[in-house]
Amino acid sequence: MNANEHLSKKVKVLIAKPGLDGHDRGAKVIVHTLKDAGMEVIYSGLHNTIDEIVDTALKENVDVIGMSIYSGAHLSLSQKLMALLKEKGLTDKLVLVGGNIPQQDIEALKDYGVNGVFPTGANLNEIVTFINERIKK
Amino acid sequence: MSNSKPEELKEVILESGIKVKPVYGPEDIKNIDFEKEVGQPGEYPFTRGIHPQMYRKRPWTMRQYSGFAGAKETNQRFKWLLEQGQTALNVAFDLPTQLGLDSDDPRAEGEVGRVGMAIDSLKDLEDAFEDIPIDKISTSLTINPVASVMLAMYLVVAEKHGVPWEQIRGTTQNDILKEYVGRGTWIFPVEPSIRLIADMVEFCSKNVPKFNPFSVCGYHIRESGATPAQEMAYAFEIAISYIEHILKRGLKIDDFAGRIAFNFDIHGNLWEQVAKFRAGRRLWAKIIKERFGAKNPRSMTLRMIAGGGGGGLTIEEPENNIVRGAYYALISALSGTQTMALCSYDEAYTIPSKKAAKISLRTMQILADEMGLCDTVDPLAGSYYIEWLTNEMEKKIVEWMEKVEEKGGMIKAVESGYIQEDVSYQAYLYEKGIQSGEIIKIGVNKYVSKEEEDRQVEFHPFNLDAAENQKKRLKEVKASRDQKSVSQALAELKQAAQTNENVMPYILKAVKCYATLGEITDIFKQVFGEFKEPAAFHK
Numbered sequence A: 001m002n003a004n005e006h007l008s009k010k011v012k013v014l015i016a017k018p019g020l021d022g023h024d025r026g027a028k029v030i031v032h033t034l035k036d037a038g039m040e041v042i043y044s045g046l047h048n049t050i051d052e053i054v055d056t057a058l059k060e061n062v063d064v065i066g067m068s069i070y071s072g073a074h075l076s077l078s079q080k081l082m083a084l085l086k087e088k089g090l091t092d093k094l095v096l097v098g099g100n101i102p103q104q105d106i107e108a109l110k111d112y113g114v115n116g117v118f119p120t121g122a123n124l125n126e127i128v129t130f131i132n133e134r135i136k137k
Numbered sequence B: 001m002s003n004s005k006p007e008e009l010k011e012v013i014l015e016s017g018i019k020v021k022p023v024y025g026p027e028d029i030k031n032i033d034f035e036k037e038v039g040q041p042g043e044y045p046f047t048r049g050i051h052p053q054m055y056r057k058r059p060w061t062m063r064q065y066s067g068f069a070g071a072k073e074t075n076q077r078f079k080w081l082l083e084q085g086q087t088a089l090n091v092a093f094d095l096p097t098q099l100g101l102d103s104d105d106p107r108a109e110g111e112v113g114r115v116g117m118a119i120d121s122l123k124d125l126e127d128a129f130e131d132i133p134i135d136k137i138s139t140s141l142t143i144n145p146v147a148s149v150m151l152a153m154y155l156v157v158a159e160k161h162g163v164p165w166e167q168i169r170g171t172t173q174n175d176i177l178k179e180y181v182g183r184g185t186w187i188f189p190v191e192p193s194i195r196l197i198a199d200m201v202e203f204c205s206k207n208v209p210k211f212n213p214f215s216v217c218g219y220h221i222r223e224s225g226a227t228p229a230q231e232m233a234y235a236f237e238i239a240i241s242y243i244e245h246i247l248k249r250g251l252k253i254d255d256f257a258g259r260i261a262f263n264f265d266i267h268g269n270l271w272e273q274v275a276k277f278r279a280g281r282r283l284w285a286k287i288i289k290e291r292f293g294a295k296n297p298r299s300m301t302l303r304m305i306a307g308g309g310g311g312g313l314t315i316e317e318p319e320n321n322i323v324r325g326a327y328y329a330l331i332s333a334l335s336g337t338q339t340m341a342l343c344s345y346d347e348a349y350t351i352p353s354k355k356a357a358k359i360s361l362r363t364m365q366i367l368a369d370e371m372g373l374c375d376t377v378d379p380l381a382g383s384y385y386i387e388w389l390t391n392e393m394e395k396k397i398v399e400w401m402e403k404v405e406e407k408g409g410m411i412k413a414v415e416s417g418y419i420q421e422d423v424s425y426q427a428y429l430y431e432k433g434i435q436s437g438e439i440i441k442i443g444v445n446k447y448v449s450k451e452e453e454d455r456q457v458e459f460h461p462f463n464l465d466a467a468e469n470q471k472k473r474l475k476e477v478k479a480s481r482d483q484k485s486v487s488q489a490l491a492e493l494k495q496a497a498q499t500n501e502n503v504m505p506y507i508l509k510a511v512k513c514y515a516t517l518g519e520i521t522d523i524f525k526q527v528f529g530e531f532k533e534p535a536a537f538h539k
Helices: A005-010 A026-035 A052-059 A074-087 A102-110 A123-136 B034-038 B071-083 B122-128 B145-161 B174-180 B190-207 B219-223 B229-248 B253-259 B270-291 B318-335 B356-371 B384-406 B410-415 B420-435 B462-481 B482-499 B504-512 B518-529
Strands: A012-016 A040-043 A064-069 A096-097 A114-118 B087-093 B136-141 B169-172 B214-217 B260-265 B303-308 B337-341
Touching: A012 A026, A012 A052, A026 A040, A026 A064, A026 A096, A026 A123, A026 B420, A040 B190, A040 B270, A052 A064, A052 A074, A074 A096, A074 A102, A096 A123, A102 A114, A102 B384, A114 A123, A123 B420, B071 B087, B071 B122, B071 B356, B087 B410, B122 B462, B136 B145, B145 B169, B145 B190, B145 B504, B145 B518, B169 B214, B174 B190, B174 B219, B174 B229, B174 B410, B190 B229, B190 B253, B190 B410, B190 B504, B190 B518, B214 B219, B214 B229, B219 B229, B219 B260, B229 B253, B229 B260, B229 B270, B229 B384, B229 B410, B229 B518, B253 B260, B260 B270, B270 B318, B270 B384, B303 B318, B318 B337, B318 B356, B410 B420, B482 B504, B482 B518, B504 B518
Parallel strands: A012 A040, A012 A064, A064 A096, A096 A114, B087 B136, B136 B169, B214 B260, B260 B303, B303 B337
Antiparallel strands: none
16 A cells, blocks of 8 residues: 555544434434545444444444444443454444433443443534544544 | 614524514515415314314313333323323333334343333233223324234223224324334335335224324424424325325225324424414315315314424423423414423433423423413414415425425335435534534523533433343243234234235234234234335435
């Protein structure tokens, strides 16, 4: 790979909806936001298992995985994701969780290894900056 | 007299794209033929309301969305709501139930009983409605792709209570097209999903005449990002798709149009919402009469539940949502809704607490009994602004309907992902508007509180034992039922699903012998396959 190719490569993000929750307004707003910020974004669509999300992340070789959860099941789903990423040796992925996340659960999510938590109403620019500061292309 | 010139005033453009002047007068409504276009309440074109005396005769039905954990817990909440003066039930199911998964399905893990009640078999619904007077209340079952199964279970429960089907009043939400746009509980591809809806309409028109087999939801499309005009336009296009499908079966428009219900959203600009409903009633009446040739005036009435307004509520300073809820209720009443339901102030982040649910109910009761909202019909009629805006909204709704028809109708527009893409892009623009402060939300981007406690909220405790109990109950049901009759009923259902025969009698037979929701759904998955989501982000 020559230097120019490296420079033009975009940050690649998977925005995923795990579980059965169908509230995808937030996830789609993030897809539009990251695309507008120049990233390459893959949207999983609804009703994914954690296995399916990790498979996609692996197959597409993404830099970032963002999960959007509104059902209240964010703790168990995130724990599962982090365990499976570890099992598959994908610990280099930047993991973000967003949605209806209560303040008191943010610490627990970070303890599982989630890099960034962005509850409903989070600043869109901050999410872009968060990713750009951590993934250097 | 004010010194400010009009050009110095801030421009006001409603979400639906209508520019508002600072002052309206007789000039603005001089072209309206009041007799013909506004008319009398209870008469075509129903602009002022679908009943001649509206709330003077009977206030709106109050129906809070409710359900969590297992059937027994939900039964307690139902009874409590009825004791508080609620006049109907609106049942919330958990996501596995809404997606036709039994509680022991691996995909259901962590979701059983979380956002609503878990129903695996008839046994659960029997418990949920224990000692509830099914003959006296109307029940709304908020479920879509497997609405046919839930209706069958409800009919059997009614039978067990000794209530004849002719007396049953209620609604299954059962609007699958909007699920593909927002809300997201879809299972099967579009065509067979609509076939199930038509089967239910046909069955109900003959056997359960007071039941609304589907309720077309502009609500969730608006919540997903659509403007008020699009909300109404897309709902009408969805309803037209269903109607055209049902007519192909040989039913006449007047056989079922009087049983079509609608579900609309309230948040946003007060005047725009009121005009949306007045315009919507008039336009719907015209569509049913002129396009479909209905003769019965009842077929032409836009009957609706309006309220909710979840998209307008905020997690910041949640008590402000009580105030927003009160305004939404006022808008609903001024709009002439038949049924009202409010999102509770804590609903932006949790299942409503008892306290929050009670405040919502009291909000509606205070409005009905203390504020004079039931005194006279359509009190805003004749207002220069409201009548002008009603006309403008009607034009906007028609414009958006035409756009869908250019795409080949709602089924094609949804299958291709056109509607989903459009709505999600608007949600993005709206969010940018909030973040830039262009769209004002108090407590969010204006007068933002720095106090920590303003973001602290009380969560509904999620009981992990409830899921385990539910799985145990399912095991017991499976162990105690007659397995042979279950297998036979499911085989017969499969055969019917493969032909054009109406599946309702076969579903009834299956639920009666305690076939589970998951087993019945699996039969449909085998025959119909599953929906593949179009991922469209071209903008």
